[in-house]
Amino acid sequence: MNLKWTSEKSLRLSRILTIAVLALAVIILFLIPLITQWYDDVSGKNPIMPVLTVCLYLSDIMAIGALWELKTLLANISKQELFTERNTKCVRVISWCCFGLAAVFAVLSFWRLLALLVAIIAAFVGLILRVVKNMLATATELREENDFTI
Amino acid sequence: MPIIVNLDVMMAKRKIAAGDLAERIDITPANLSILKNNKAKAVRFSTLEAICRELDCQPGDILEFVKENDE
Numbered sequence: 001m002n003l004k005w006t007s008e009k010s011l012r013l014s015r016i017l018t019i020a021v022l023a024l025a026v027i028i029l030f031l032i033p034l035i036t037q038w039y040d041d042v043s044g045k046n047p048i049m050p051v052l053t054v055c056l057y058l059s060d061i062m063a064i065g066a067l068w069e070l071k072t073l074l075a076n077i078s079k080q081e082l083f084t085e086r087n088t089k090c091v092r093v094i095s096w097c098c099f100g101l102a103a104v105f106a107v108l109s110f111w112r113l114l115a116l117l118v119a120i121i122a123a124f125v126g127l128i129l130r131v132v133k134n135m136l137a138t139a140t141e142l143r144e145e146n147d148f149t150i
Numbered sequence: 151m152p153i154i155v156n157l158d159v160m161m162a163k164r165k166i167a168a169g170d171l172a173e174r175i176d177i178t179p180a181n182l183s184i185l186k187n188n189k190a191k192a193v194r195f196s197t198l199e200a201i202c203r204e205l206d207c208q209p210g211d212i213l214e215f216v217k218e219n220d221e
Contacts, residue, residue, distance in 0.1 A: 144191070145191050145192065148184060148189060148190050148191040148192070149190070149191060149192040149194065150177060150181045150182075150184060150185045150192075150193055150194065150197050
């Protein structure tokens with residue numbers, strides 16, 4: 001049995017984890033009414049419940065979107081298609097999902113200050129991904145130029 | 151693109167096939183096709199030199215500058 005860790009195995013692990021988290025996000029989407037009901041029961045009648053429910057739905061939908069793009073990106077990487085416009089689009093969509101998530105949690109922070117921390121982290125990750133997207137777009141242009149230099 | 155590659159015209163004049171020329175100038179037929187169909191973004195001097203040598207012509211016989219608004 002070959003126990004040596006390779007990039008192929010690493011890629012497979014990333015794909016498995018992405019699909020698992022995607023499945024979890026989809027399951028959570030259907031469980032949101034139960035989660036909010038449970039939170040309502042635990043915390044007593046909470047006035048922020050409608051806001052919390054909307055925020056949970058929006059953030060879960062954005063997480064599903066980002067994970068779906070991540071799954072596409074990993075599939076492209078395993079096909080050795082790295083510097084393509086499709087991959088740039090994937091990173092851009094994931095980046096916007098992070099910014100969207102930051103906006104949702106920034107709104108939630110009016111009621112729960114701790115949400116501001118999540119909003120800042122999401123915005124920071126979104127910003128990093130935006131720079132990665134810019135880098136990927138430039139790399140794609142350079143690759144195309146190199147491929148079409150005869 | 152304002153630079154037009156007239157390689158097919160020169161190849162027809164010299165009566166040389168694409169596969170034959172590709173082999174002689176040591177590039178793949180796929181790359182020669184990119185060059186012929188004006189899809190190339192740049193041409194190496196070594197490639198241009200090999201083409202001119204094999205087709206017995208000048209770079210100006212292959213490359214032509216056409217202004218963008220000229221139809």
